[in-house]
Amino acid sequence: MKILVGIKRVVDYNVRIRVRPDGSGVDTDGVKMSINPFDEIALEQALRIREAGNAEEVIVVSLGGTECQQQLRTGLAMGADRAIQVDTEENLQPLTIARALLKVVEKEQVGLVILGKQAIDGDNSQTGQMLAALWDRPQATFASGLELSGDSATVTREVDAGLEKIEVDLPAVITVDLRLNEPRFVKLPDIMKAKRKPLEVIPLTDLGVASENDLLASQYAPPPVREKGIMVEDTAQLVAELKTRGLV
């Protein structure tokens, strides 16, 4: 079985982003970029499945310009076997990404797709579900546990009410949550080795996919600032303040 893992290049989660003064977007110039943290967890899970002998190959795929090859190389250094860059300068929206991923899935005859449950830039949480829909296959989102047995997978999902277990037939799309695993660190020799692993570049247009009916992001603004609060000295003052405000 082949496993496909999606990787998105995003602003590192430690960076406090700033909205450009003219409201035209978020300032990403000179900002540290990383693999979306959820995608690292997705890749780690794929690697573990391969290491357990349940998959032959792990392919990482990213959609973007040449710069996203950096993140693909990191994925290769973590242990992916090969990489695909779907080349585009456009800022693609989830539906178009899902359509492009489906083309890759069909071309590679993938048995399992593992994605992050959301990207920490757009916070959309859409791509996995959309790919599953277009592929007409099961989806198991927000996974914090995953066991493969033969042609199916049992997935523990982190839902609002607790932990839900579902069983899905493969092929399927799984999107991962934070507590599924702890991604491995990349070692220097692996970075060297990763440079020799295959990285294929496919122009988006070659997949026959184009954006349509995109949402237009017209204006960006910083969030409203909360008014400065007060500091109290002790618990008695705190409780008195809460009572004055009618909160307890």
Add this chain to the structure above:
Amino acid sequence: MSKTLIIAEHDGKDLNPSTAKCANCAAAISQPYDIVVLGSTISEVAKQAATIEGVETVIAIDAEHLAKPLAVNHAAEVVALADGYSHILGPSTTYGRDLMPRIAALLGVNQVSDISTVVGPHHFKRPIYAGNAIVDVQSPEGVKVVATVRVASWKALANTGSASLEERTADSPALTHTRYLDLQSGGGERPDLQTASRVVSGGRAMASEENFELIYSLADMISAGAGASRAAVDAGYCPNDMQVGQTGKIIAPDLYMAFGISGAIQHITGIKDAGTIVAINKDAEAPIFEVADIGLAADLFDVIPEMKQLLG
């Protein structure tokens, strides 16, 4: 067909308050709205939905294979209904976030996630980057809008309505490639985090599962929900469904009390719609104090027992 369809969320017995919050968003879009309830033996839930202010029709689709909230089956039913609607809304809860993109893709449209403000029928505001930016998004005219409603941004509409009820049979067969096994519920009888008017939360400084009893006892005393930071959940001090933040629950209680939570931006994004934020932390420099309305730099292991005494 300028009409909105809201997907009801429920547990088979009761309607989730997220539905009345979606209705508020639908009301802001300024066109008539219906609610669809998907499930098995759902007449009671449908009746509850019919009381939400302003709803025209509640459509109940009752089928065995819809009993559990599996997106694959629910999406197929919604898509079969979609023709009569210009807008389809679901909640930003895990149910809605699982379901709505599947519907959007089947309909061939992009989805607007987490609507926090309605500017016009095709113009919305939503937070991105863990709430560190708010973006205006406009969906193309004449194209169906599929969206999730950021439930923390909307108050539930009142139960003053009396919609007509319409029962329908399922349109699509069960998809057997996805099977529901079980649900292990982490929480007890405390108020649901996403609807509680008060929430008491603990962070890494709680230091153990046993110490979280302090959080629970204070929460119970003031009828609050109990929450946690990601660090506390990761450390195994409490169940995952208590996690508040970018990747957990986004909540908007009247009172949020954070004990021993440093205040990472990912946590702050989950609470910044709270009415009053109270922070108790030993470290006076903790970033949580930047957003707190009332701060107390003190040891939570002193403060919680003292609070219980003063409130008791």
